[in-house]
Amino acid sequence: MLKVAIKKRLKQFTLDVTFKMDDEIVVLFGPSGSGKTTILNALAGLVRPDEGEIVRDQEVLFQNKKVFLPTKKRNVGYLFQDYALFPHMTVEKNITYGVPKRTMPEFLQQWIQITGIQHLMKKYPNQISGGEKQRAALVRALAPQPRLLLLDEPFSALDSTNRLRCQDELQFIHRKWRVPIILVTHDEGEAIKLADRILYIEKGKIIKNKVKPKMKSQGL
Amino acid sequence: MATIDFHPLYLSLKIAVIASVVVFILGVFLGRVFARREFFGKSVLEAFFLLPLVLPPTVVGFGLLIIFGKNGWIGRWLLEWFHYQVVFTWIGAVIASIVVAFPLMYQSALGAFRQYDYRLENAARTMGASEWRVFWTISFPLAWPSLLSGLVLTFARALGEFGATLMLAGYLPGKTDTIPLAIYFAVESGHSEKVTFWVLVIVAIGFSGILWLNQWNRRKNKQFQSDSLEG
Numbered sequence: 126m127l128k129v130a131i132k133k134r135l136k137q138f139t140l141d142v143t144f145k146m147d148d149e150i151v152v153l154f155g156p157s158g159s160g161k162t163t164i165l166n167a168l169a170g171l172v173r174p175d176e177g178e179i180v181r182d183q184e185v186l187f188q189n190k191k192v193f194l195p196t197k198k199r200n201v202g203y204l205f206q207d208y209a210l211f212p213h214m215t216v217e218k219n220i221t222y223g224v225p226k227r228t229m230p231e232f233l234q235q236w237i238q239i240t241g242i243q244h245l246m247k248k249y250p251n252q253i254s255g256g257e258k259q260r261a262a263l264v265r266a267l268a269p270q271p272r273l274l275l276l277d278e279p280f281s282a283l284d285s286t287n288r289l290r291c292q293d294e295l296q297f298i299h300r301k302w303r304v305p306i307i308l309v310t311h312d313e314g315e316a317i318k319l320a321d322r323i324l325y326i327e328k329g330k331i332i333k334n335k336v337k338p339k340m341k342s343q344g345l
Numbered sequence: 346m347a348t349i350d351f352h353p354l355y356l357s358l359k360i361a362v363i364a365s366v367v368v369f370i371l372g373v374f375l376g377r378v379f380a381r382r383e384f385f386g387k388s389v390l391e392a393f394f395l396l397p398l399v400l401p402p403t404v405v406g407f408g409l410l411i412i413f414g415k416n417g418w419i420g421r422w423l424l425e426w427f428h429y430q431v432v433f434t435w436i437g438a439v440i441a442s443i444v445v446a447f448p449l450m451y452q453s454a455l456g457a458f459r460q461y462d463y464r465l466e467n468a469a470r471t472m473g474a475s476e477w478r479v480f481w482t483i484s485f486p487l488a489w490p491s492l493l494s495g496l497v498l499t500f501a502r503a504l505g506e507f508g509a510t511l512m513l514a515g516y517l518p519g520k521t522d523t524i525p526l527a528i529y530f531a532v533e534s535g536h537s538e539k540v541t542f543w544v545l546v547i548v549a550i551g552f553s554g555i556l557w558l559n560q561w562n563r564r565k566n567k568q569f570q571s572d573s574l575e576g
Contacts, residue, residue, distance in 0.1 A: 171467050196470040209468040212461075213486050222482075223472025269472050 127273060127305050131167055131177035131187070135160065140174075140329035148303040150296075152316040155326035161309040162206070164326075165275045168307065169203050170196035181273060202271030202304075206278045208262035210250040216261045217246040223269035236264045240294055256287035260294070267298065276308040280315065292319060349542055352519055353527040356435060357547075360523060361503040364442035368450045368499050371443075373492060376454025377484060381463065398448040405444055406512025413440065413513065433515045438523060441509035446502040453495025457488035490565060497558045501551050 130143040140160040144151070153161040166172035168179060170186065173193055179186040186194045210219050220237070221227040237243050240260040245253055253261070259279060266274060276295075280288045292315065299306055310316050316323050317337065325333035379391065397405050413420040413431040423429045431437045465487065469479045485492075507525040514521040516530055524547050531539040 169471055171470070196467070197473045197475060200473070201471055203468065203471040205464050205468060209462065209464045211465060211468070211483060222469065222474070
């Protein structure tokens with residue numbers, strides 16, 4: 126169970142959101158600049174909220190001015206909007222960066238098989254396509270076995286075929302590995318397809334919290 | 346040519362290497378901090394760092410004399426506690442080179458750490474990396490080409506430093522006679538053969554340094570371009 130109640134003053138408005146989630150896919154949906162990425166950054170510990178708290182199971186990640194767990198200790202997987210693959214490392218080195226001793230455990234080899242990127246291991250990010258980058262970045266985010274997965278517009282740079290494939294892969298991964306996922310998008314179709322719950326965000330506030338239990342697609 | 350004393354070459358290289366190492370470490374540390382953090386008084390500090398770049402070297406040398414001279418606040422302390430004097434020593438020449446060359450390295454480091462996406466560092470942090478690991482595996486390798494350019498410029502500047510060095514270290518043959526000082530005093534005393542020799546030496550060092558850097562950059566760029574995905 127993840128409980129989030131945070132406030133942060135931004136330039137245009139004050140971000141003020143409260144929500145709870147289980148091991149489900151929650152989609153943050155709303156226009157650009159509404160504070161969605163700031164919520165992800167606050168959960169990852171890259172931004173410090175002004176007040177509130179973030180609690181995952183019994184673990185306090187943030188609590189007012191008392192607790193601020195640094196990013197490296199939060200065990201959060203984060204897929205950045207433009208993937209943020211390390212350009213000077215091969216795909217393999219990128220993927221194993223967060224794995225102790227930089228090994229390739231069996232579960233990771235499975236994800237590599239599932240996402241079909243095994244032939245890219247020795248390539249550098251500038252040698253692979255957008256869809257391949259997206260899949261490599263997703264596997265990299267999963268590699269440290271995070272207890273919370275944050276995805277910032279992960280499919281926005283992909284063409285429609287790749288987007289559908291990656292969405293299906295994400296649902297498959299979620300079914301296999303019940304980890305809470307928070308996904309940011311401003312594609313309503315994507316939100317409806319992937320979400321167990323959609324939080325509609327506008328100017329830093331949740332204006333609608335919609336549970337969509339029957340909307341999950343059949344996946345792969 | 347038989348009368349040429351090679352001490353200036355040895356001394357200049359020694360001073361330039363030591364000054365470059367110190368300036369590199371300082372420049373990389375401060376460049377990284379200043380590229381990533383905002384704090385009160387940052388602009389004033391930055392202006393202070395860059396001051397030696399716009400001041401005549403003699404003014405920098407005079408400032409160093411005030412600080413490191415017998416009555417200067419560091420000079421007096423060194424004399425009282427260690428019975429050591431910086432003025433008229435090769436250490437003085439190192440200090441002059443550090444101060445004059447530092448702005449070049451700082452500027453290069455600042456640009457180097459600003460040129461890549463800082464989210465790459467954040468991505469590493471989300472994967473459990475400590476700040477130390479983030480620096481050595483992400484920040485430093487990505488900034489390295491620009492840092493190397495800065496290092497070559499720093500070395501060249503330290504090697505060619507004249508004004509501040511003369512003010513602080515003076516010209517003592519066999520003790521503080523760097524190549525630029527040797528050239529100046531050889532001209533003064535009409536030793537044209539000596540002048541030609543040292544001019545050729547310093548041009549050769551500077552030219553080969555820049556040539557090597559250009560080749561290195563070109564090789565690096567070529568590798569990236571040929572490997573890039575087309576279309």
